[in-house]
Amino acid sequence: MLALIYFTASSVSFPSIFGCHRHAAELPSHFTLPSGSRIPSVALGVWKASRGEVGQAVQAALDVGYRHIDDARVYNNEEEVGAALLGSGVKREDVWLTSKLPGTYHDPQDVEKSVDESLAALNTTYLDLFLIHFPVALFPENGTYNEALTENMFPTWQAMEQMVVKGKVRNIGISNFNIWRTQKLLSHPNITIAPVINQVELNFFNPQPGFLAWMKEHNILVEAYSPLGGEGQVGKTLGLPIVQDIATHLDITPAQVIISWHVQRGTVVLPKSVTPSRIEENLKITRLPDALFEKLEAAAVGHKPERTLNPSQRWGLPYDIFD
Numbered sequence: 001m002l003a004l005i006y007f008t009a010s011s012v013s014f015p016s017i018f019g020c021h022r023h024a025a026e027l028p029s030h031f032t033l034p035s036g037s038r039i040p041s042v043a044l045g046v047w048k049a050s051r052g053e054v055g056q057a058v059q060a061a062l063d064v065g066y067r068h069i070d071d072a073r074v075y076n077n078e079e080e081v082g083a084a085l086l087g088s089g090v091k092r093e094d095v096w097l098t099s100k101l102p103g104t105y106h107d108p109q110d111v112e113k114s115v116d117e118s119l120a121a122l123n124t125t126y127l128d129l130f131l132i133h134f135p136v137a138l139f140p141e142n143g144t145y146n147e148a149l150t151e152n153m154f155p156t157w158q159a160m161e162q163m164v165v166k167g168k169v170r171n172i173g174i175s176n177f178n179i180w181r182t183q184k185l186l187s188h189p190n191i192t193i194a195p196v197i198n199q200v201e202l203n204f205f206n207p208q209p210g211f212l213a214w215m216k217e218h219n220i221l222v223e224a225y226s227p228l229g230g231e232g233q234v235g236k237t238l239g240l241p242i243v244q245d246i247a248t249h250l251d252i253t254p255a256q257v258i259i260s261w262h263v264q265r266g267t268v269v270l271p272k273s274v275t276p277s278r279i280e281e282n283l284k285i286t287r288l289p290d291a292l293f294e295k296l297e298a299a300a301v302g303h304k305p306e307r308t309l310n311p312s313q314r315w316g317l318p319y320d321i322f323d
Contacts, residue, residue, distance in 0.1 A: 031268065043069060106153075111160060112168070173197030200223070209297075223269075237254075
């Protein structure tokens with residue numbers, strides 16, 4: 001049986017945030033961002049974790065060693081997450097906290113308001129990471145598509161940069177941005193802080209190898225949400241014969257196979273659970289032998305990708321946000 005790695009405060013050293021992850025003796029517990037910040041490679045995701053259970057999930061996660069919580073204002077659970085963090089006894093500086101800018105706050109004058117709301121809810125004076133949740137601005141009065149702010153995202157980004165200048169946010173990034181939207185932001189002549197993270201749906205059924213390669217080339221670390229599969233896919237993922245075979249061979253669980261594969265690809269992984277035993281299970285990662293890693297990678301990229309989250313029609317967009 002291969003030894004499992006529990007997440008700890010220590011980390012494996014790499015020449016860059018993406019280098020040598022397949023050949024290191026262990027998988028990294030952290031990645032180092034261009035800012036110098038060290039982000040834990042496995043987080044507790046709290047999307048769809050409802051009130052009344054998310055606080056217990058956060059407490060269970062902190063108890064077994066998680067030091068990374070991925071949240072967002074639109075998840076409607078930051079107050080409970082903040083209360084759990086405050087009551088956990090874990091020092092604030094030891095926990096990486098992420099929140100995200102809702103689409104209805106893209107007006108530059110509203111960005112700081114969103115940050116302040118999250119800071120108050122989470123009982124903290126700063127966020128380790130603040131992301132533009134989607135590359136779509138919405139009118140706050142009715143939640144419909146704001147074409148002007150969507151097509152010119154830079155004023156919103158400038159307001160994000162000011163959150164770093166003011167010390168309310170340590171790092172800024174993006175979420176659900178495809179390559180051309182990311183390139184458009186990066187190429188703006190007045191950008192002063194480049195996004196350090198892009199959080200996207202990433203799993204066996206939507207592995208996005210070309211996207212990953214492009215982001216690595218541009219020094220943007222990718223975070224994988226829905227890492228075990230999107231809506232209706234988790235059981236299918238964990239039941240895949242190749243995943244079952246690797247799990248049996250290494251004496252680990254199918255979920256640990258997939259989460260380890262994500263980290264070995266050089267991504268931060270955000271598994272979500274409110275079940276204490278599964279929360280603990282998801283934190284244990286192990287480096288897959290190269291042959292098994294390559295076999296799983298080949299299987300993942302060998303089929304047509306399937307994306308499960310796409311709010312384009314709901315927001316009334318005249319196009320697919322991911323195209």
